[in-house]
Amino acid sequence: MNLRRCGLIAPVFRLVTHHRGFPDPVHCIGMLREFAAQLGTHLLDVLFPQACMLCGEAVCGAGLCAGCYGRIEKIRGPVCIRCGAAFSSPYGGNHLCGDCITRRVHYDCVRSAGVYAGELRRAIQQFKFNRRSMLAEPLAELAAGSCEPIGPHRGYAALVPVPLHLHRLRHRGYNQSLLLALYLGRQWDLPVERDYLRRTIWSVSQTSLRRSQRRRAVRGAFTCSSSRYTGKRLLLIDDVFTSGATVDECARTLKRYGAAAVDVLTVARTLRDHSECQ
Numbered sequence: 383m384n385l386r387r388c389g390l391i392a393p394v395f396r397l398v399t400h401h402r403g404f405p406d407p408v409h410c411i412g413m414l415r416e417f418a419a420q421l422g423t424h425l426l427d428v429l430f431p432q433a434c435m436l437c438g439e440a441v442c443g444a445g446l447c448a449g450c451y452g453r454i455e456k457i458r459g460p461v462c463i464r465c466g467a468a469f470s471s472p473y474g475g476n477h478l479c480g481d482c483i484t485r486r487v488h489y490d491c492v493r494s495a496g497v498y499a500g501e502l503r504r505a506i507q508q509f510k511f512n513r514r515s516m517l518a519e520p521l522a523e524l525a526a527g528s529c530e531p532i533g534p535h536r537g538y539a540a541l542v543p544v545p546l547h548l549h550r551l552r553h554r555g556y557n558q559s560l561l562l563a564l565y566l567g568r569q570w571d572l573p574v575e576r577d578y579l580r581r582t583i584w585s586v587s588q589t590s591l592r593r594s595q596r597r598r599a600v601r602g603a604f605t606c607s608s609s610r611y612t613g614k615r616l617l618l619i620d621d622v623f624t625s626g627a628t629v630d631e632c633a634r635t636l637k638r639y640g641a642a643a644v645d646v647l648t649v650a651r652t653l654r655d656h657s658e659c660q
């Protein structure tokens with residue numbers, strides 16, 4: 383039983399650490415209610431265990447079992463300090479990759495938790511295409527826990543999910559990036575902008591396009607509802623980083639409307655070819 387992931391420890395830990403003296407009774411009752419709610423949820427998990435969405439193994443909480451979670455291939459350093467691409471050599475520190483030296487991009491720092499392959503690819507496909515929205519929690523937790531230097535210490539004014547065009551949103555029923563952002567917003571106590579960035583131009587699936595074609599396909603596809611984040615730092619949230627064309631165009635748009643800096647956090651990234659990993 384993993385008490386930390388089941389959420390039983392957090393309320394008691396906060397109660398003990400936040401109150402050196404005698405705790406405020408109202409706050410104390412609130413903490414105990416939260417503890418009781420978590421305990422009730424955990425008992426339900428024990429009595430009626432849920433199944434891992436990849437292998438069917440019984441799992442505490444929602445989403446993935448420990449085995450599937452452990453087989454996800456994490457992206458480890460060294461990586462490019464801007465686009466987050468992993469270098470093929472495990473030696474040396476983080477530095478700019480050739481792409482980021484020669485090509486202008488609008489995002490400031492991209493980080494992704496794992497390689498888009500194996501269990502992580504299957505989990506994201508279930509999350510996006512099979513209406514397994516419960517996977518938002520373990521996938522967002524994975525992204526939050528393994529993507530230094532991205533985090534609330536960077537002083538983000540808000541989290542901005544990469545938007546879907548209305549046609550695709552209607553077809554899918556939900557925006558997977560918004561679900562990830564909502565979970566991260568709760569964890570980091572940061573506001574989530576649901577409608578600030580909008581996709582106004584519909585474009586066909588980019589999976590078969592080359593990188594330059596992808597950039598042309600998304601050019602001018604986004605707009606912002608105002609300039610209220612002028613001078614602020616924003617964090618874009620997406621599920622997968624592929625060519626980077628979509629998040630770069632989002633970052634360009636956010637900066638055109640005044641944002642001073644735009645970081646990007648994704649759950650996974652594809653390893654396109656060896657030119658990314660020199």
Ligand SMILES: [Zn+2]
Binds near residue numbers: 434435448
């Ligand atoms: Zn599993």
Ligand SMILES: [Zn+2]
Binds near residue numbers: 467
């Ligand atoms: Zn780079």
